[in-house]
Amino acid sequence: MQRSIHHRVVTSVGSVLLGAAAALAGPTSYQRPLSDFLSRQGTTTVQTAPVPDYLAWTDPADGVMIAVDYAGIANAWTQTQSGGAVSYGTTISGRVIERPLADGRAEVQIIIHAQNALSYVVAFDAVNGPDYSDVRFGSLAPDALASGDAALGDCDFQIRIINTAPHAPLPDLFDAFVLGNADPRVGLEFISFNARADGTLHAGAIQGVPDGTPGQAATAQVGIFTNGFHGAVGDGFPVERVDLSVAH
Numbered sequence: 001m002q003r004s005i006h007h008r009v010v011t012s013v014g015s016v017l018l019g020a021a022a023a024l025a026g027p028t029s030y031q032r033p034l035s036d037f038l039s040r041q042g043t044t045t046v047q048t049a050p051v052p053d054y055l056a057w058t059d060p061a062d063g064v065m066i067a068v069d070y071a072g073i074a075n076a077w078t079q080t081q082s083g084g085a086v087s088y089g090t091t092i093s094g095r096v097i098e099r100p101l102a103d104g105r106a107e108v109q110i111i112i113h114a115q116n117a118l119s120y121v122v123a124f125d126a127v128n129g130p131d132y133s134d135v136r137f138g139s140l141a142p143d144a145l146a147s148g149d150a151a152l153g154d155c156d157f158q159i160r161i162i163n164t165a166p167h168a169p170l171p172d173l174f175d176a177f178v179l180g181n182a183d184p185r186v187g188l189e190f191i192s193f194n195a196r197a198d199g200t201l202h203a204g205a206i207q208g209v210p211d212g213t214p215g216q217a218a219t220a221q222v223g224i225f226t227n228g229f230h231g232a233v234g235d236g237f238p239v240e241r242v243d244l245s246v247a248h
Contacts, residue, residue: 151199
């Protein structure tokens with residue numbers, strides 16, 4: 001995930017996701033509408049104005065950060081700005097599983113699958129954060145709308161949090177866990193994110209590859225936390241990779 005105000009934010013996918021889902025799907029668990037999650041995202045414009053903020057994912061070793069529109073925020077912004085003339089056809093499916101806890105709070109697992117999600121990769125520095133002027137792959141939403149050159153991808157996203165109470169409003173992930181505005185009773189337990197996108201590589205993406213070359217971006221991220229995540233997490237990421245390659 002972003003560090004500094006962007007601290008790093010996820011797979012043991014297969015068995016981990018299925019096992020975690022099964023653990024929550026006990027007799028005291030129940031499903032909430034996916035809209036309970038989606039409608040709460042994108043409430044700030046601190047990072048990527050004029051487009052609302054959502055989580056992005058870093059690879060500090062390679063100095064890059066990838067964003068994939070897992071909640072349809074960039075697509076909604078694009079539709080609004082274009083008066084409905086432009087849409088990337090982003091679709092989102094998934095589920096929200098909640099389990100009441102003995103302390104009055106609730107454990108919530110959110111599983112998302114997004115398709116045709118706007119994607120981009122920018123340069124990233126562990127001290128200074130992302131450099132949105134140095135785009136390595138795809139285009140940010142305003143530039144994608146202006147140029148018609150949008151990179152689109154599919155992603156699988158899972159997050160497990162402790163929320164304030166059963167049926168309580170779910171947090172905006174960026175506001176809560178990157179800006180550090182989470183209620184003290186809210187905590188992050190587990191997060192994973194996997195994505196692959198097709199689009200255009202730009203200067204600096206891969207040494208010796210010219211700007212405009214068709215390419216692909218992929219990421220695998222896993223974060224495991226035992227305490228609250230309020231904008232200053234330690235390195236809880238055993239996996240955080242972003243890979244760029246030439247399309248074949």
